[in-house]
Amino acid sequence: MAPVIIAGGGIGGLVLALMLHRRGIACQVLEAAPSVRPLGVGINILPHAVRELADLDLLDALDTISIRTRTLTYMTQRGQTIWQEPRGCYAGHAVPQISAHRGRLQSLLWQTAQARLGAGAVRADARVIGAAQDAASVTVAVRTAGGETGAVTGDTLIGADGIHSTLRAALLGDDRLVRWNGIQMWRGAVDWPAFGSGDEMIIAGDATAKLVFYPIAPGSEPDRRLTNWVVYARIADAGTPPPGRESWSARGAFAEFAPLIEGFALPMVDIPALAGVTADIFRYPMCDRDPLPVWTQGRITLLGDAAHSMYPVGSNGASQAILDARCLADCLAAQDGPTALAQYEAERRPATTAIVHSNRIGGPERVIDLIAARAPAGFGRLDTIATQEELAAIVRGYANLAGFAAPPAAITIDAPR
Ligand SMILES: Cc1cc2nc3c(=O)[nH]c(=O)nc-3n(C[C@H](O)[C@H](O)[C@H](O)COP(=O)(O)OP(=O)(O)OC[C@H]3O[C@@H](n4cnc5c(N)ncnc54)[C@H](O)[C@@H]3O)c2cc1C
Secondary structure, three states: OEEEEEEOOOHHHHHHHHHHHHOOOOEEEEOOOOOOOOOOOEEEEOHHHHHHHHHOOOHHHHHHHEEEOOEEEEEEOOOOEEEEEEOHHHHOOOOOOEEEEHHHHHHHHHHHHHHHHOHHHEEOOOEEEEEEEOOOOEEEEEEOOOOOEEEEEEEEEEEOOOOOOHHHHHHHOOOOOEEEEEEEEEEEEEEEEOOOOOOEEEEEEOOOEEEEEEEEEEOOOOOEEEEEEEEEEEOOOOOOOOOOOOOOOOEOOHHHHHHHHOOOOEOOEOHHHHHHOOOOOEEEEEEEEOOOOOOOEOOEEEOOHHHHOOOOOOOOHHHHHHHHHHHHHHHHHHOOHHHHHHHHHHHHHHHHHHHHHHHHOOHHHHHHHHHHHHOOOOOOOHHHOOOHHHHHHHHHHHHHHHOOOOOHHHOOOOOOO
16 A cells, blocks of 8 residues: 555656655555656746755756746837846756756656656556545545556545646536636747847737747757747636636647737747747647635645646746645655645645735736836836836735745846836
8 A cells, every 4th residue: 555646647746756755655656648748838947846856856857958047037019128037046046947848847757756766656547537535545546548447545645637637626526616817828839049148038018918938948959949938818808718628738820829929029039930930839728726725635635736726927837836745745754644634735725825816916927017008109218117116016026925036135136227
């Protein structure tokens, strides 16, 4: 009997497995996908979560597949700088902010978990379809893609099974808490000439459409990078039912958003050209879930997107899953199963609920909306439109809330004009 069963071998589930292994606690990861393939596009891991990966001795391996982000710049659609700040080590953190291909990151964690825990502890093609618990144990029903069923028994069960969590539905009823804010995202990654110092992240836009782009890995030549981009825009009123079930793999097409990016004029990238040559474009409605009133029932709890799916602003979803894992691993190392899960929820549910709410009102990207509302045609001097204090309150306020604020003395910002 494995002390801990983890449903879902995504970012959160695999990091939890590695952390439990470090603490001498055996676990069994059950992943639904028949094989782990490098799915997804760009993802950011913020310094407070990278610190946890560094503690797992993963930093060198991460450096081979990712980019250490140097700066984040918020801009208008026409390329005027609103706010720029150093990130990660460049902001005084002991570890970097990491921009990576989500699938390559998952593959790295998967292979590391297999090597450290043993291949049998990390099972693909094992979809969790239900669970039952009694006073002494929890039994998990599992099904393969071919329809074979089986059961795994353990001390506790962690639902790290993502946005459409089977265990969340089992604990709390149907998955009816989904909220779409009416914004559609189109995403892709493509080999592209490096811009700036080759490690910068840009978020630009106006009240209608926004664009996020950043390099996530070395490219085919030294002066090229695998460059992640996201275009997002409101296409429906907030509260409208989402256009289909959220899927990370749903295909989109350039023609669907080409008119939305016509007005962008950024000095460092020709975004229609970048998006236009991207072979695989994905479409994703910006959905979250209402914060859950409870994550834990006895020996079963939730972690990561299963517990707190949030709008993807502020680059925080994966980082919060990793912080969940750290907290849960510590609790499980110190207490018996049900007590540990309750203590984990008491710590992490309020913290992540606050982030879900903050992301609903726009997260740090709100600085773009503020300037767009006050100076839709651009500005001469930024300080006649908004004070540095106003902008800092939004950007640094979010960093404080989400727990990745840089050490104050380390931040040096030349107010852009
Ligand atoms: C295919 C895919 C592509 C993604 N692409 C991006 C991206 O490009 N950018 C981005 O910011 N975020 C992306 N995400 C989401 C991102 O990984 C998460 O928001 C974040 O890392 C939190 O991690 P998590 O472990 O909670 O969830 P996830 O990383 O989503 O992992 C959940 C895992 O659970 C598995 N699973 C689901 N149901 C079951 C079940 N019943 N039994 C067993 N296993 C199950 C899934 O296959 C998945 O591997 C993607 C997620 C997936 C699954």
